[in-house]
Amino acid sequence: MSTSEGLSDPAPGPTGSSAAPTAGSRVSIPDVIRKKRDGEKLEEEEIWHFVQAVTRRTMQDGQIGAMLMAIRLRGMTPDETLVLTRAIATSGRVLEWPEEWRGLLVDKHSTGGVGDKVSLPLAPALAACGCKVPMVSGRGLGHTGGTLDKLESVPGFLVSQSPEQMMQILEKVGCCIVEQSEELVPADKVLYALRDVTATVDSLPLITGSILGKKAAEKISALVLDVKFGSAALYPTLESAQQLAQSLVSVGSQLGICTAAVLTKMDGPLGCRVGNSLEVLESLECLEGRGPGDLRELVTTLGGILLWQCGRASSMPHGATHIAKVLDDGSALSTFRAMLQAQGVEAEVARALCAGTQEERFQVLRRAQSQEELVAQHEGTVQQIFALPIAQVLHGLGAGRTQEGQWINHRVGAELLVSVGQRVRKGDPWIRIHYENPELSDADRRNLQGALILEDSEPFAPGSKVAKTILPQKVTGLVVEVGVR
Known part of the structure; x- marks a missing residue:
């Protein structure tokens, strides 16, 4: 694959303009830190200079940490957040895809939870519906689980795939779940690591820039965000999670990605199993049309939104029905099996997981x-x-x-x-x-x-984990509430 087919060089500025600093730029990093510390709005050039200095490691870690804390305490305007996200997205190379895939490239991101295994059945279900899903996922840190850790419990599964390999897997299977490469949004890798040790993880503009910077670099057409709230989530209340969701939808839309967000409860675990290999087992049950109802609800809801966004369903409910169909008829499971093999899993291991008995599956994943x-x-x-x-x-x-x-x-x-x-x-x-x-x-x-x-009360049916759905203003002009409890 030539460079133009899989990767493009980083853009010089947010829209190819002169916003990025030039060789003669006189922007001073201490001045930028001081300006944000005092609550002032940063100019485009100052934000781009900061991100490029992070990428090139011409800033000291102490300076980066000071800037992160200033952003955490003083915040950023929507305009500043948009510029920051664009700068992060183009800090490295950007993925490029064949023209015939235009409109079909979709992805999902979750802000993290306990037992959150949605990506494992959702990616192959979307691919079985005709989408292309270049899912760049992360590992668990703290109490929340990571999609890559779950998949690495499968012997032979390789999360490290080059853009050329991603292209081949998407052509053959329709979906892949991979780790962030060294070439993709390098600024985010530096910032994310320092956010974790500087207590700035929960900064709304930094979260927005980190999540959407990676998604913009994937060059996807549609994105759905699962924003968690509750006692086991980053944001404890619906109101605080809604602020993040609205920021993500607004910035994502301005980046040219059709973006929606679903706010879901994270007080109790999602599904019945928590832990990497056990969550793979439960994902397989979902891919067989079985498994916990709350897991299936999120897979069909998020998938239905994406199918509607990219034009493969006439409505969100119609899209959810389509996702349910591919879960029930085995086509999503077949796609998952093909993805396992395309990412390094031996054919017999993939067969035992996807077509074997419960005991065969445990033999592959091994019991504690x-x-x-x-x-x-x-x-x-x-x-x-x-x-x-x-x-x-x-x-x-x-x-x-x-x-x-x-x-x-x-x-x-x-x-x-x-x-x-x-x-x-x-x-x-x-x-x-x-x-x-x-x-x-x-x-x-x-x-x-x-x-x-x-x-001491009567038994009852549990409610939905979905609290609200937020769609772009240009589509709805308002926030659509679904089953608010």
């Missing part, structure tokens, strides 16, 4: 050495199962990492044996923990028991 079930302390109806204590215990048992590059145990995880709204008796098992070394401690058991909330 120990499993232990905890039981309900008294009778009652399950009001809530809080995700954060479960994720924190699993993190301590080796399922997550505290720093980039740390080894994790893909087999550590948890299975929920009861669901919200269900009546349980004293002594009924409610969770099964899979662990190896370290072992489950008494403190872990106490923390886990605190996650189960029982009350």
Whole structure:
């Protein structure tokens, strides 16, 4: 593949204009930091100069950290955020695709949650519907899981793929799930690492620039964002998550990407399984038309929006129906199997996972050495199962990492044996923990028991995890609310 078919050189400015600094630029980094520290609005040239200095590593880490903190404390206007995102997107090379794929390139991004395995069934389902999905995903950090970590629990799966390899996989399969390459948005890699150690992760303009910078570099046509809120999410309230969602939709639309956002609840885990290999198993169930209802709801909802955005469905409900069909008829599962093989998994391993029994699947992914079930302390109806204590215990048992590059145990995880709204008796098992070394401690058991909330009430049907959908103003002129609870 020639360079023009897979990668283009970074753009000189937001629209090819003179906004990017020239060789004779007199922009001073300390002056830019001081200006933002004092709450002033930055000029386009100043923002571009900052991002290029980050990319070329001509700034000291202390200066970058100071700038990040100034942005975190003082914020950015929508115009500043748009310029920042464009500068990040073009800090490296930009992916290019065949002209005949125009309008079909779509992607999804989640702000992170517990048990959030949506990408695994969604990408092949979209490809089975005729889309092209060049999904650039991340790893887990802190208590939230990472899509790449889940897929790497499959023996042989290679998340590192060059743009040329991505092109080949998309031509053959229709979807790929890969890690960010060194050539793609290098400024974001530097900023993201320093945001984590400078307590600036939750900055709205920095989140917007990081997420949409990568998506703009993918050259996609449509994007749906799953913005989580709740006790196990980055943003605890619906209102704070909505601010981020509106920023993402606005900036994404101005970048030429048809962008929508769905606000979803993240107090309890998504699905019934948490932990890398266990989430692969549950994703396979979803791809077979089975599995937890809340997982299927998010896959069909997000997929339905993307099919509508790119013109392959007449409405969002029609798109959701189309996604449900490819889950039920096996075509999404066949696409997932093809993606596994295209990304390095041996044919027999892919067959055992996608067409094998539960036991064959466990033979591929391997069980943890120990499993232990905890039981309900008294009778009652399950009001809530809080995700954060479960994720924190699993993190301590080796399922997550505290720093980039740390080894994790893909087999550590948890299975929920009861669901919200269900009546349980004293002594009924409610969770099964899979662990190896370290072992489950008494403190872990106490923390886990605190996650189960029982009350003496009648059983009930749990509500939807989808709280709101936000569409571009040019499409709707308003925020569309779906099942606000």
